[in-house]
Amino acid sequence: MTPQRRKPVPEPDSQLFPQCRHCVSTLGLIKMRKVVLVTGANSGIGLALCQRLLSLHAESLHLCLACRNMQRAQAARSDLLASHPAANVDLLQMDTSSISSVLIAAKEVKARYDHLDYLYLNAGIMPNPKFDVKAFFKGLFSSNVVTMFATGEGILTQTDGVTPDGLQQVFVTNLFGHFLLVRELEPVLYHPNRTSQLVWTSSSNAYRSAFNLEDIQHQKGTQPYSSSKYATDLLSLALNQHYNKQGLYSSVICPGFVMTNLTYGILPSFPAFLWTLLMPVFWLIRAFTNTFTLTPYNGSEALFWLFRQKPESLDPFAKYHSLTSVLGNNYTQPQKMDITLETSESLYMKLLQLERKMRDKLSENENSTC
Ligand SMILES: NC(=O)C1=CN([C@@H]2O[C@H](COP(=O)(O)OP(=O)(O)OC[C@H]3O[C@@H](n4cnc5c(N)ncnc54)[C@H](OP(=O)(O)O)[C@@H]3O)[C@@H](O)[C@H]2O)C=CC1
Numbered sequence: 001m002t003p004q005r006r007k008p009v010p011e012p013d014s015q016l017f018p019q020c021r022h023c024v025s026t027l028g029l030i031k032m033r034k035v036v037l038v039t040g041a042n043s044g045i046g047l048a049l050c051q052r053l054l055s056l057h058a059e060s061l062h063l064c065l066a067c068r069n070m071q072r073a074q075a076a077r078s079d080l081l082a083s084h085p086a087a088n089v090d091l092l093q094m095d096t097s098s099i100s101s102v103l104i105a106a107k108e109v110k111a112r113y114d115h116l117d118y119l120y121l122n123a124g125i126m127p128n129p130k131f132d133v134k135a136f137f138k139g140l141f142s143s144n145v146v147t148m149f150a151t152g153e154g155i156l157t158q159t160d161g162v163t164p165d166g167l168q169q170v171f172v173t174n175l176f177g178h179f180l181l182v183r184e185l186e187p188v189l190y191h192p193n194r195t196s197q198l199v200w201t202s203s204s205n206a207y208r209s210a211f212n213l214e215d216i217q218h219q220k221g222t223q224p225y226s227s228s229k230y231a232t233d234l235l236s237l238a239l240n241q242h243y244n245k246q247g248l249y250s251s252v253i254c255p256g257f258v259m260t261n262l263t264y265g266i267l268p269s270f271p272a273f274l275w276t277l278l279m280p281v282f283w284l285i286r287a288f289t290n291t292f293t294l295t296p297y298n299g300s301e302a303l304f305w306l307f308r309q310k311p312e313s314l315d316p317f318a319k320y321h322s323l324t325s326v327l328g329n330n331y332t333q334p335q336k337m338d339i340t341l342e343t344s345e346s347l348y349m350k351l352l353q354l355e356r357k358m359r360d361k362l363s364e365n366e367n368s369t370c
């Protein structure tokens with residue numbers, strides 16, 4: 001963690017009143033710096049988002065990179081400061097797969113900042129992916145080919161693990177750790193007269209068929225990634241139902257297919273240079289599906305777009321897709337999600353139950369070690 005404990009500095013709106021800062025503050029026209037926390041910010045889409053945010057708002061932002069590995073986090077911070085020396089970039093150690101790590105990190109956030117404007121819930125894993133070559137070639141010659149390239153449907157499975165807390169690794173990393181973080185940060189996310197936004201990096205690989213309300217952690221299946229992303233879509237809707245009155249809004253995005261550490265892991269025997277050699281093929285595929293955003297910069301388009309939207313104007317049933325045209329132009333498009341209010345509410349209740357169980361377990365452990 002960075003040693004300094006800084007509250008964001010109130011800043012007068014210098015565009016409105018360029019000459020007299022004193023008058024601005026005495027008139028009470030003070031505008032606080034926007035505080036933005038991004039999980040999984042040290043690489044890929046998360047890091048690209050940070051770069052883009054700083055390109056537009058370097059001095060009016062307070063950026064907090066929440067990462068599990070502080071060495072990688074430091075490297076990302078140095079990268080950002082190299083291109084934006086005046087930026088405010090803090091680091092926060094947080095492993096979303098560990099309950100105690102999330103609770104400690106949330107406490108630290110509440111001590112450092114008195115409000116959070118944006119919380120990007122982006123960290124995610126797809127462990128031990130298995131690429132079904134046979135299904136891929138079968139798909140290539142079927143009418144489903146475009147969907148296969150856009151969503152990875154039917155060609156990927158994963159082997160999940162269990163964390164020391166006894167939770168399924170993918171479920172807790174991608175979803176539950178983030179849920180707990182949101183719950184813990186309620187005091188800095190709710191504030192009168194202004195709104196806050198939660199933005200989840202979901203996926204078009206989120207399938208209803210991979211999700212089961214009776215097995216929300218996906219202990220039994222072989223598609224924990226797809227299940228965790230479908231659960232993300234459901235949870236975002238439930239959060240809107242429960243939090244909008246308090247000025248807190250939630251949205252989900254899909255970055256498209258992006259070349260990152262996560263995707264390199266899908267074909268581990270495939271060296272990075274072969275992926276680069278395949279780029280012309282991928283650009284060609286863009287002619288059929290604009291979901292091939294390919295670079296983290298392009299993939300972060302919808303995350304960046306949401307930063308500039310009024311949250312009240314967003315559709316809680318829509319997933320916002322980053323898309324890139326054949327000519328390389330980026331844009332964001334909403335698409336209705338395959339979710340219902342009933343299922344989202346049932347999942348929300350189950351997550352609250354699991355949260356209570358985990359908290360009880362944690363305090364039992366603390367008492368027994370006292
Ligand atoms: N790439 C793609 O095509 C797509 C990606 N996505 C989603 O985008 C998000 C970002 O992934 P992407 O940029 O592609 O991949 P990266 O692997 O580059 O980024 C994932 C980030 O999450 C972090 N992370 C992983 N596990 C944890 C953990 N337990 N605690 C804290 N941080 C963690 C990683 O940290 P570390 O460096 O330490 O591993 C890394 O910073 C993910 O949610 C992914 O599911 C969705 C659709 C498509």
Ligand SMILES: CC(C)CCC[C@@H](C)[C@H]1CC[C@H]2C3=C(CC[C@]12C)[C@@]1(C)CCC(=O)[C@@H](C)[C@@H]1CC3
Pocket residue numbers: 131148149150151152155156202203204205256257263266267278
């Ligand atoms: C080596 C071959 C010539 C080409 C192989 C291509 C596949 C490995 C990709 C084609 C579509 C991709 C895809 C994803 C992973 C890699 C592919 C299957 C995702 C499932 C990655 C994670 C996501 O969240 C999805 C949105 C991606 C959808 C497309």
